[in-house]
Amino acid sequence: MQGFQPILLSVHGLSCTVSGRQLWHAVGLEVGAGERWAVTGPSGSGKTVFLRTLAGLMPRQAGEIQLRGQSFDRVWVPAWRAQIVYVPQRPALPEGSVQAALAAPFRFRAHRGRAFLSEDAGRYLAQVGIAADFLRQDVATLSGGEAQVVAVLRALLIQPSILLLDEPTASLDPARAGKVEMLVHHWQSAAPDRACVWTSHDPAQLTRVSDLRLAIGSPS
Amino acid sequence: MKPSYLEIGNWQLAFSAGLILVNLLLSGWLRLGLTRSLAVASVRMAVQLLLVGLVLDYIFALDRPLPVVAIGLVMTAFAGVAAVNRTRRRFAGIYLNSVLCVFAASYVVTGAALLGILNVEPWYRAQYAVPLLGMVLGNLINGVSLALGHFMDGAMRDRDLIEGDLALGATRWEAAHPLIVASLRTGMIPTINSMLVMGIVSLPGMMTGQMLAGAAPASAVRYQIVIMFMIVAATTLGTFGVVLLAFRVVFSRQHQLRVDRLRLP
Numbered sequence: 001m002q003g004f005q006p007i008l009l010s011v012h013g014l015s016c017t018v019s020g021r022q023l024w025h026a027v028g029l030e031v032g033a034g035e036r037w038a039v040t041g042p043s044g045s046g047k048t049v050f051l052r053t054l055a056g057l058m059p060r061q062a063g064e065i066q067l068r069g070q071s072f073d074r075v076w077v078p079a080w081r082a083q084i085v086y087v088p089q090r091p092a093l094p095e096g097s098v099q100a101a102l103a104a105p106f107r108f109r110a111h112r113g114r115a116f117l118s119e120d121a122g123r124y125l126a127q128v129g130i131a132a133d134f135l136r137q138d139v140a141t142l143s144g145g146e147a148q149v150v151a152v153l154r155a156l157l158i159q160p161s162i163l164l165l166d167e168p169t170a171s172l173d174p175a176r177a178g179k180v181e182m183l184v185h186h187w188q189s190a191a192p193d194r195a196c197v198w199t200s201h202d203p204a205q206l207t208r209v210s211d212l213r214l215a216i217g218s219p220s
Numbered sequence: 221m222k223p224s225y226l227e228i229g230n231w232q233l234a235f236s237a238g239l240i241l242v243n244l245l246l247s248g249w250l251r252l253g254l255t256r257s258l259a260v261a262s263v264r265m266a267v268q269l270l271l272v273g274l275v276l277d278y279i280f281a282l283d284r285p286l287p288v289v290a291i292g293l294v295m296t297a298f299a300g301v302a303a304v305n306r307t308r309r310r311f312a313g314i315y316l317n318s319v320l321c322v323f324a325a326s327y328v329v330t331g332a333a334l335l336g337i338l339n340v341e342p343w344y345r346a347q348y349a350v351p352l353l354g355m356v357l358g359n360l361i362n363g364v365s366l367a368l369g370h371f372m373d374g375a376m377r378d379r380d381l382i383e384g385d386l387a388l389g390a391t392r393w394e395a396a397h398p399l400i401v402a403s404l405r406t407g408m409i410p411t412i413n414s415m416l417v418m419g420i421v422s423l424p425g426m427m428t429g430q431m432l433a434g435a436a437p438a439s440a441v442r443y444q445i446v447i448m449f450m451i452v453a454a455t456t457l458g459t460f461g462v463v464l465l466a467f468r469v470v471f472s473r474q475h476q477l478r479v480d481r482l483r484l485p
Binding site (some may be wrong): 104 | 474
């Protein structure tokens with residue numbers, strides 16, 4: 001993994017204290033293009049808070065984050081989030097069809113000039129063995145696992161540089177979990193300048209989906 | 221000068237209080253537990269109104285602009301606070317926001333009506349200024365509290381959905397837009413609904429009052445039409461202002477959803 005890959009994301013001295021309790025302190029991280037990371041730590045160590053902080057969804061208390069050499073504080077935040085997308089454990093999807101849910105982000109100003117192509121979505125779905133008529137299904141009828149597939153697919157389609165996956169398969173059966181893993185794999189291998197960061201309770205999954213580890217939180 | 225309507229004396233007032241005995245008896249018999257609150261509410265209502273009657277008599281007699289503006293400000297402040305008190309959640313500065321919006325909306329609209337529509341001379345005649353402002357405020361409280369409550373509850377309820385949009389690159393405005401629209405609609409709908417049935421199902425209080433005081437129904441309804449348009453304009457301005465100010469608190473400049481700034485008292 002070493003070599004000439006450019007650094008996509010670099011984190012220095014990131015600290016976080018929640019109601020008087022220090023979650024993590026002076027965390028550093030450099031994510032290079034093509035890398036697959038896992039953030040590990042005991043439960044309650046703030047893995048979710050860490051990923052949300054990287055996406056700028058939470059106020060940063062101390063430290064510095066840069067994306068391709070640009071500091072978070074000097075970038076228009078929606079443009080930052082178009083590049084580094086956070087996928088939560090239990091995603092909420094808007095009412096309507098799967099296709100509408102996938103197309104919705106393309107209305108945002110941060111994605112101006114780009115359009116949702118159902119062929120792109122269909123291609124990703126085909127790669128994980130889901131027929132294209134899945135796109136016409138109503139979001140309300142999806143199972144938890146199917147909703148998670150939609151959430152990950154929705155994040156992939158806006159073509160970020162970095163995907164932050166927070167326990168994306170925690171409530172899924174192994175078959176569905178495998179599909180989410182495959183989706184991310186296909187996305188990442190389609191271009192060289194992509195990286196992902198996972199958290200998971202399942203050590204076997206982390207072995208499958210990541211090569212590099214970042215341990216945060218004080219071991220209790 | 222003898223007024224063109226029947227004066228209500230003290231004894232008549234006391235007899236009218238007998239009407240709530242029906243409720244007190246029923247409440248006691250069925251153990252509704254309403255006796256106490258009904259008694260308190262009745263006494264408060266009577267005392268508040270009698271006091272306001274005295275104050276207004278005084279202000280009407282003074283016939284000066286300053287006391288009219290002053291009582292208007294007191295009414296506005298109470299309305300702004302009451303609007304917040306009907307909602308569940310709080311954030312820092314919510315009372316100030318509400319009072320400011322209620323003040324701006326009610327004063328702009330009432331001022332425009334006094335000066336531009338009714339052409340009251342001089343503009344501060346309490347006979348017009350006080351009841352018009354009071355009508356506007358009474359309805360504005362509803363709109364502002366409904367819209368504000370809907371916005372805060374909605375931000376909490378839909379936080380996963382909103383944050384999902386933010387995480388995919390939505391600006392705070394794009395992520396909040398559906399909630400802002402729904403909040404404004406919630407604030408406006410009672411006024412719109414009441415206009416739809418006005419005169420058919422309901423006879424508005426002010427119109428009824430004018431008719432009791434001897435005004436011809438045809439001229440009373442004209443006042444009612446003006447006041448309804450004033451209420452619509454003020455509710456639009458007030459709800460928009462209060463939702464926009466809440467939006468700036470709940471959604472940070474860094475396009476973050478800050479539901480941690482909302483708390484239950």
